[in-house]
Amino acid sequence: MKKFSFLPPTLLAVVLALGLGALAHNISGGKLADDFQLVSAHSQTFTDQEIQGAADAVIRSFKNNLSGATMTELRYVDSNASVSSEDWAKDYGAEQGVFFYSDFTTDEFFAPRNNLNPNDTYEYHWYVVRSDGGSWNVVNSGQG
DSSP states (O other), X not given: OOOOOOOOHHHXXXXXXXXXXXXXXXXXXXXXXXXXXXXXXXXXXXXXXXXHHHHHHHHHHHHHHOTTEEEEEEEEOGGGSOBTTBOGGGGGTOSEEEXXXXXXXXXXXXXXXXXXXXXXXXXXXXXXXXXXXOOOEEEEEEOO
16 A cells, blocks of 8 residues: 655645745735835926826836836936827827836846846836826836
8 A cells, every 4th residue: 555645744834835925925016115206307298296197007007017026216207208299199099198217126036037137126118198188007118
């Protein structure tokens, strides 16, 4: 008769703890650093409230999609806003567009999944659009 072997209870507890920790980490989403800053010079295109609304859309997207990353700074760039001279928002079927850069650091879970180095800082860009004065939506983001 064959004897079945089981993991010792201590080893089983460690494996479960690591697995649950990784799962909780993946569910938690991206986060903002304690000293997070939204940097925005005066805009000739949008009001402070409009920029804040677009920034809120970026932060929501970041928190939902970049688990294991910590955003340290978000920068609004008025010269890259969608205006008549370079109306990139129309490429996304929208009337207005806002462009942001962000800096974020990676952790030991996020970095390997995304071919990045743990505990390094990276820059990300965000395209955010709206129409008819409606809600801002992130339509494109990434490095480069």
